[in-house]
Each structure stands twice: as structure tokens, then as C-alpha cells.
Amino acid sequence: MKLLAVLLVVAGTGIPATRRLLPGDPDHGRELFRSQNCVACHSFSGPGASVGPDLARLVARGFTPAQLASAMWNHAPRMWAAMKRHGVARPELSEQQAADLFAFFFAAHSFEKPGQPRQGEEVFQSKRCAECHGLDTALGSGITPVSGWAPLPDSVALTREMWNHPRSGFVFPRIASRQLTDLLSYLQSFQGQPTGPRAFSPGSAESGTTLLETKGCTGCHVDPKALESRSTRYGATDLAAVLWNHVPKLTGSTPPVSYQEMRDLIAYLSSAQFLEERGDMERGKTVFARKRCATCHENLSSGAPNLAAVSGKMTSFDMMAAVWKHGPGMWSRMQERRFAWPHFRDSEMADLTAYLHGVEFRQRSDLVRQRVRLAVDPRQ
Numbered sequence: 001m002k003l004l005a006v007l008l009v010v011a012g013t014g015i016p017a018t019r020r021l022l023p024g025d026p027d028h029g030r031e032l033f034r035s036q037n038c039v040a041c042h043s044f045s046g047p048g049a050s051v052g053p054d055l056a057r058l059v060a061r062g063f064t065p066a067q068l069a070s071a072m073w074n075h076a077p078r079m080w081a082a083m084k085r086h087g088v089a090r091p092e093l094s095e096q097q098a099a100d101l102f103a104f105f106f107a108a109h110s111f112e113k114p115g116q117p118r119q120g121e122e123v124f125q126s127k128r129c130a131e132c133h134g135l136d137t138a139l140g141s142g143i144t145p146v147s148g149w150a151p152l153p154d155s156v157a158l159t160r161e162m163w164n165h166p167r168s169g170f171v172f173p174r175i176a177s178r179q180l181t182d183l184l185s186y187l188q189s190f191q192g193q194p195t196g197p198r199a200f201s202p203g204s205a206e207s208g209t210t211l212l213e214t215k216g217c218t219g220c221h222v223d224p225k226a227l228e229s230r231s232t233r234y235g236a237t238d239l240a241a242v243l244w245n246h247v248p249k250l251t252g253s254t255p256p257v258s259y260q261e262m263r264d265l266i267a268y269l270s271s272a273q274f275l276e277e278r279g280d281m282e283r284g285k286t287v288f289a290r291k292r293c294a295t296c297h298e299n300l301s302s303g304a305p306n307l308a309a310v311s312g313k314m315t316s317f318d319m320m321a322a323v324w325k326h327g328p329g330m331w332s333r334m335q336e337r338r339f340a341w342p343h344f345r346d347s348e349m350a351d352l353t354a355y356l357h358g359v360e361f362r363q364r365s366d367l368v369r370q371r372v373r374l375a376v377d378p379r380q
């Protein structure tokens with residue numbers, strides 16, 4: 001999936017810069033979390049090792065690549081010390097792997113929050129599902145009552161039913177993501193299923209990409225309606241609601257989507273939200289000066305590489321890869337000079353990488369034209 005060259009877009013004055021990030025795959029990220037030994041020390045919302053913090057705590061809404069990059073950078077020396085103590089080999093992370101881990105953290109955290117069955121009953125009535133679907137008895141010929149429905153493990157399953165649902169004969173109702181989880185809980189309680197939070201399992205963004213073709217999405221979603229580069233931060237349930245609300249836009253017949261395919265599409269849409277990274281180059285320049293990076297990086301005799309080499313290819317994911325690969329060498333030079341390990345706030349990291357990236361410019365308007373915002377925020 002190395003389809004995206006890094007690209008920098010700046011406004012006329014040349015300051016706020018936008019870069020293109022590699023799309024990450026939550027399935028690969030989950031695997032890396034294990035294979036790269038993160039599990040030896042970290043848990044992710046649930047039981048697991050506790051040498052390092054539970055990483056789910058890190059991922060609140062608004063989680064960004066820059067936030068993960070600054071967390072990794074800030075904690076790196078203590079993490080390396082823990083690795084030494086516990087005899088764990090220091091993993092190396094490529095830019096793609098950093099993207100995959102990010103996608104895993106984001107998807108895993110945002111997956112499903114428990115809904116309220118009582119509110120869900122209200123949704124079932126107000127969205128008029130009850131007019132056609134009885135709970136136990138069929139209200140119309142050939143219409144399955146709820147008791148006959150296939151089990152609904154999560155909101156993706158329910159959205160998938162709506163995507164494949166007959167569309168004629170009624171006004172297709174809109175839904176907010178909160179209502180979606182409430183409705184789900186109601187239906188689950190009726191189906192005798194547990195209604196608590198679910199074990200998460202994001203899909204594969206990579207197969208999601210293929211599905212855009214095979215499910216006919218690209219028939220409508222080409223420039224300027226491409227699905228990439230939307231500046232939203234929706235979790236999986238929000239995206240499920242987006243797709244539910246999308247059904248009335250499907251004119252003509254569309255191929256049915258399976259549960260697995262729906263998960264993969266949502267994994268792709270989730271990852272596509274992060275394809276653009278912004279930062280302010282001017283502020284990044286100040287960060288670079290204030291953190292004394294230039295002491296070594298603009299002084300060849302220090303043995304530090306000239307950071308001109310990273311220009312045109314520096315994003316938060318590159319920075320994560322650099323920290324894992326070059327951090328220990330850098331840290332030992334800093335210790336020789338009695339420098340403290342510098343810490344960053346998230347916004348400083350986004351600005352710093354924008355500054356380091358800082359060369360190839362393209363007119364910002366190119367991207368603005370390509371970007372189509374979500375018409376209605378499903379969280380409302």
C-alpha cells in the first residue's frame with residue numbers, strides 16, 4: 001500500500017503545511033503489537049503486562065499521529081531502560097509499521113461503547129422499525145420479526161443489515177452514532193446476547209481498498225468526491241452511522257456487503273481520515289531552536305546527521321521510526337553533553353515535523369478541492 005508519495009501543501013504564505021501520511025492497517029498493527037514485543041510490557045484495555053502503561057489510556061478521542069509520535073518520543077529513554085532491564089530486544093519500526101500501529105490503537109479504542117437498551121427501544125419506535133418488524137411476530141408477509149434476525153455482534157453488523165436492506169416503500173431513517181449503539185443494545189438484549197462493551201476486532205484496511213472497487217464505491221467516489229483526505233476524526237461506530245445514513249444516496253442496485261466486508265470498509269475509512277497531516281512550519285522552526293536540536297544537527301563535527309536528508313519525507317510516522325532506530329544513538333550523544341531528553345507536546349511534534357519536512361510545495365487549493373467533508377456529523 002505504498003501508493004501515496006509524501007506531499008506537502010502550503011497556503012500562499014507558505015506556513016501551514018499539509019503532508020500525506022501512509023495509510024495504516026489495524027490488522028497488521030495488532031499483529032505488530034504482538035510480534036514486536038510491545039505485549040511483553042504493555043496491555044491494551046484489558047489484562048496484559050504492566051511494565052509500561054496500558055496504551056488504551058493514551059487514545060482518547062482526537063488521538064492523532066502526532067500525539068502518538070510525541071508519546072513515543074517523550075517516553076523513549078525510560079522505555080529503552082525498561083527493555084534493558086527485562087532483556088527485551090529493542091524493536092525497530094518502519095514508517096509503515098508505525099502507521100499500522102497507529103491504526104490499530106485508533107480502531108481498537110474507538111470500536112464500541114455500550115449503549116442503553118431502554119433508549120434503544122425508543123429508537124426502534126421513533127425510526128419506525130416497529131411498523132414493519134414485530135419482536136416475535138411477523139407484521140407483514142415475508143418480513144422477519146426481530147427474534148428471527150441473525151445475531152448482531154456489533155454496530156457494524158447492524159449497519160451492514162441496513163446497507164443490504166430493501167430501500168423501497170419507506171423513508172429511510174437517519175441515525176446518530178449514539179442512537180445506533182442504543183438500538184444495538186436493545187436488539188441484543190432482545191436476542192439474549194450480552195450488551196456490554198465488545199471485544200474489539202477492526203477489519204483490514206487493505207482489503208477495504210479493494211472493496212471500494214468491487215462494491216461500486218468508486219463508481220460515485222472519484223475526484224472530487226474521493227473518500228480520502230476528509231478532515232474528520234470518527235471512530236468505528238461513527239463511521240458505521242455515516243454508512244447507515246449513506247444508504248439513501250445509493251441509487252440503483254448495489255452489491256450486498258458481508259459482515260467482514262463492512263468491517264474492512266470501515267477500517268479503510270478510518271485510516272483514510274489520517275492521510276493528511278498538518279503542522280505549522282514557522283512554529284516548528286521555533287520548536288527546533290528552543291529544543292536545541294540545532295546544537296548537533298547543524299554542526300557536522302557532532303556526528304549527528306544533517307536533517308536536510310529528511311526534508312520532503314518527514315511525518316509523525318517517520319518520526320516514530322526515527323526515534324526507534326536512531327533514538328538510542330542520539331540519547332547517548334545527549335548524555336555525553338549533559339543534555340536532558342527533550343519533551344514535546346503533540347502540537348509541537350506536528351509543527352516540528354512540518355518544519356523538518358519543509359520543502360516541496362504545492363498549492364493547498366488542490367487538496368481542498370479533493371476534500372469532501374462529511375455532510376452531517378453522525379455524533380449529533
Ligand code: HEC
Binds near residue numbers: 036040068071074082
Ligand atoms: C521492556 C518493556 C517495554 C516494551 C517491550 C515496550 N515498552 Fe512502551 N513503555 C514501556 C515503559 C516502562 C513506558 C513508560 C515510560 C515512562 O514512564 O516514561 C512505556 C511507554 C510507552 C508509550 C508512551 C505511553 C504514554 O502513556 O504516553 C508508548 C506509546 C509506548 N510505550 C509504545 C510501545 C510500543 C508501540 C512498543 C512495541 C513496539 C513498546 N512500547 C514496547 C515499556 C516497554
Ligand code: HEC
Binds near residue numbers: 170173
Ligand atoms: C417498510 C417496512 C420496513 C421498515 C420500516 C423496516 N424494515 Fe427491516 N426489513 C423489511 C423487509 C421487507 C426486509 C427483508 C425481508 C426480511 O428479511 O425480513 C427487512 C429486513 C431487515 C433485516 C434483516 C433481517 C434478517 O433476515 O436477518 C433487519 C436486521 C432489518 N430489516 C432491520 C430494520 C431496522 C433496524 C429498521 C428500522 C430502522 C427496519 N428494518 C425498518 C422491511 C422494513
Ligand code: HEC
Binds near residue numbers: 373
Ligand atoms: C450511487 C452513488 C454512490 C455510491 C455507489 C456510493 N456512494 Fe458514498 N456517497 C455518495 C454521495 C452522493 C455522497 C454525499 C456527497 C459526498 O460527501 O461525497 C456520499 C458520501 C459518502 C460518505 C460521506 C458520508 C456522508 O454522509 O456525507 C462516505 C463515508 C461514503 N460515501 C462511503 C461510501 C462507500 C464505502 C461506498 C461503497 C461501499 C459508497 N460510498 C458508495 C454516493 C455514493
Ligand code: HEC
Binds near residue numbers: 293295296297309333
Ligand atoms: C546531542 C546531539 C543531538 C541533539 C541535541 C539532537 N540530536 Fe538528533 N541525532 C543525533 C545523532 C548522533 C543522531 C544519529 C543517531 C544514530 O543514528 O545512531 C541523531 C538522529 C536524529 C534523527 C534521525 C535522522 C535520520 O537520518 O533518520 C532525527 C529525526 C533527529 N535526530 C531529530 C532530532 C530532533 C528533533 C532534535 C531536537 C529535539 C534532536 N535530534 C537533537 C544527535 C542529536
